[in-house]
Amino acid sequence: MSExxxxxxxxxxxxxxxxxxxATQKALDEGISxxxxxNQGLIAGMDVVGRDFKSGELFIPEVILCARAMHAGLExxxxxxxxxxxxxxxxxxxxxxxxxxxxxxxxxxSMMLEGAGFEIIDLGTDVQPEQFVEIVRAEGAxxxxxxALLTTTMQSMKRTIDALSEAGLRDRVRVLVGGAPVTANFAxxxxxxxxxxxxxxxxxxxxxxxxxxxx
Ligand code: B12
Numbered sequence: 244m245s246e247x248x249x250x251x252x253x254x255x256x257x258x259x260x261x262x263x264x265x266a267t268q269k270a271l272d273e274g275i276s277x278x279x280x281x282n283q284g285l286i287a288g289m290d291v292v293g294r295d296f297k298s299g300e301l302f303i304p305e306v307i308l309c310a311r312a313m314h315a316g317l318e319x320x321x322x323x324x325x326x327x328x329x330x331x332x333x334x335x336x337x338x339x340x341x342x343x344x345x346x347x348x349x350x351x352x353s354m355m356l357e358g359a360g361f362e363i364i365d366l367g368t369d370v371q372p373e374q375f376v377e378i379v380r381a382e383g384a385x386x387x388x389x390x391a392l393l394t395t396t397m398q399s400m401k402r403t404i405d406a407l408s409e410a411g412l413r414d415r416v417r418v419l420v421g422g423a424p425v426t427a428n429f430a431x432x433x434x435x436x437x438x439x440x441x442x443x444x445x446x447x448x449x450x451x452x453x454x455x456x457x458x
Contacts (some may be wrong), residue, residue, distance in 0.1 A: 247273060248284045251316070255288035258308025260315045267319040277323040281351075285316045289347065308338060313347055317354070325358040332387035333453040334362045336378050338370035339422075340399035345392035348422060348442075355442040356449060361386075372399070372406035379407065379416050385453050388445070389435075391422040400425075401433040408434075417452040421445060 247270045254262040263285075270280045291353055292309045295301045301309075333354055339349050346368045357363050364382055379387055387407070391397045400420050407413045418435040430438035436452055439445040 244350055245270075245273075245275065248274065248280070250279070252288035252291065254317065254369055255285060255312045256291055258305060258310045258312050260308070261377040262333035262347065263312040264315040264319050266278040269321070271319070277320045280316075281320060281324075283318075285313055289313055303435055310347055311334050314350070317347075317350065321354055321416075322354050324455065331360050331362050332450055334364070334382060334384045335388055335449065336364045336375065336384040337383060337388035337390070338375065338405060339368040339390045339392075340396050341369055341371045342399055343396035344368045345390070345422070348392065349390035351442045352390065352445045353445050356388070358452065359446045361449065372403040375403050376406050376412065378411045379385045380410065380413055384416055385456065386417045386419060388419045388421070388449070391420070391425060394424045397422075397424060398428065400435065402436050417449075419445065419449055419452060 247266060251263060251266040251270060254266055255290075267280055267284070270284065271277065288307065290318045292301060292306060296306050329372060337349060337353050337356070339346050349368075353363050353365050364378060364384065366378060374388060375389075378384070389400050389402055389403060404413070404418055407416065407418070417437070419437050419439060420430050420435045421439050427438040439448040
């Protein structure tokens with residue numbers, strides 16, 4: 244692995260916001276692709292943070308700094324990830340479900356969908372089922388994307404799907420779920436249309452869900 248990527252991962256681990264932004268830009272300037280910087284640098288760096296958070300080596304304040312650093316790197320990559328044509332395959336309402344504040348993965352999925360031309364309405368984090376319902380209805384969304392990173396908030400996905408059904412919107416909108424603890428099996432159990440494991444898979448799955456809806 245190149246030295247720049249190794250340094251980038253180290254800076255991310257140490258929560259150095261400005262350094263991560265600068266290292267991301269430097270990597271781009273040296274011709275490393277956005278995909279490689281994202282996967283080998285930022286996401287791989289965050290995996291190490293997650294491992295050490297779990298084992299008790301890192302604590303919440305440190306992880307918050309790492310998350311900020313990750314955001315800073317993603318912002319540098321943003322223009323490259325969202326380079327797009329004009330033809331929108333559909334409108335997506337996306338958010339992290341009620342009770343959950345994790346937004347890095349959701350933001351990445353948003354960016355990649357935007358890059359694939361989707362129109363994105365990002366509701367942020369801790370989004371209540373009623374908020375999803377209100378915006379899906381108001382915007383006539385084609386697809387709802389929900390993210391959950393906590394086993395305790397996964398049930399908010401089901402509550403949101405139930406709320407969409409109660410509001411009579413479920414037939415009109417496809418539901419795509421994701422986040423580290425979510426599985427295809429869980430998606431099926433709660434009545435979602437699909438699960439995708441990462442941002443690249445999210446784009447392919449969103450496309451095929453909307454195509455299937457239109458035919
Ligand atoms: C960063 C982080 C935080 C940050 C969040 C900052 C932020 N702005 O997001 C802070 C410090 C705030 C935090 C807080 C907490 N956290 Co935390 N956190 C993490 C950590 C280290 C990384 C998550 C991350 O960003 N990963 C990088 C991104 C790129 O990956 P990702 O989110 O999985 O997203 C990818 C896929 O899942 C998928 N995806 C994600 N969303 C979606 C949506 C759709 C529609 C699709 C299709 C796909 C998709 O695509 C993404 C890109 O490839 C994880 C550890 C881990 N390994 O996941 C713990 C982790 C999720 N946290 C955990 C915990 C326990 C907490 C707290 C409860 C701690 C506490 N005691 O207070 C709080 C909860 C706060 C709350 N109410 O939400 C646990 C969860 C355990 C569990 N099984 O429930 C984890 C797993 C750590 C651990 N091993 O113990 N956390």
